[in-house]
Amino acid sequence: MKMSPKVEAFVYHFGEMGSKWGFNRTVGQIYALLVVNDQPLNANQIGEALSISRGNVSMGIKELHSWQLINLKHIPGDRKEYYSPKGTIWEMANRVFEERRKREVDPTLTLLRNLQLDEANDDAEVYAQGKMREIHDLLETITQWSAELQRLDPAKLHTLMKLGAGISKVLSIKDQFIKPKKDPNKDS
Amino acid sequence: MKMSPKVEAFVYHFGEMGSKWGFNRTVGQIYALLVVNDQPLNANQIGEALSISRGNVSMGIKELHSWQLINLKHIPGDRKEYYSPKGTIWEMANRVFEERRKREVDPTLTLLRNLQLDEANDDAEVYAQGKMREIHDLLETITQWSAELQRLDPAKLHTLMKLGAGISKVLSIKDQFIKPKKDPNKDS
DNA sequence: CTGAAGTTTCAGTAATTTCTGAAAGTTTAG
């Protein structure tokens, strides 16, 4: 199992990227390697390609499992386990977002809510709570919005994204044709 | 400069979060501290509040500068420099996204494009290039989309996000009222 | 049940990242 120069460049680069996206270098490399290989690979092949120890491969596989990013496959007549990436690239992006939301954003929202509940003791704390509330609302809006987007079927999502600047136009059309719901903040 | 328990919890939490978002723990803590303080703080106050060395504060400030996240202020009659967060929380979120795009996504797109240009030597490379292309297109779509969103004025952005699931409805309305441009992929 | 073929775990080590504090640099009042 030797990587071609192209694949090597890709795999190493994604190792670095991976480490900025929530998993470590090796995990990123393993995933990248699986993605560009048509055939599933076993742990030995992975270790050999990346020149890492068997134990490290096992840790990486475990991590990718916890992110639900790989499939396991048995090849008849071979006792080794073979691994391949799960789902499409889009699905993997979604899953990474989703997983990070669970691991990072949710606990933050909880903390911010709890700090809100605590009565402020002085002006400084009132100010601080105000800022915490802003951050809370920002995170919540973004979270809900991305959940909506993930719920759209992929074709619609694609339309929406390709719409680009046109989104602005569509929003005005909406104003013309849809009666706004009752909203305490509306200006009329 | 002593932090209240609420502020302390917030600051430490954001230190941990920061380290998952592209800067290190200390930098996250410094930023969080500045956000919840009504008044700008000087380097000594920051160091004292967080129990870190003067040098470390200076490094952190420098890093926050490179992310364009803080303002510098001189107080008349005081030679020290005072720091405060720049812009609103939303602006800071935008800036972090933007900066990470520049530092992480752009180089990846460049690499992927270059690997495309290289002629494939065998079937395995053809397959790999196909996958690299998928990733490239995904990143490009997301990048462009988020650039569009950032270009919208905040009010419209807010409308859009609050629209949530309703976005689906608006898209169908658009189909009814806007003639699609010529598109080689359209099915009619 | 046995042992061969495989996988996982984890203590110790290696690599990387972050932090400290002393020294060098900068700015400004006088």
Added chain:
DNA sequence: CTAAACTTTCAGAAATTACTGAAACTTCAG
């Protein structure tokens, strides 16, 4: 120009994170 008040830099130390490889564990064919 000088020196006090402050900031920045950076080499080495400390802390954190990742990796190795041997031992423990699991699975399965015979």
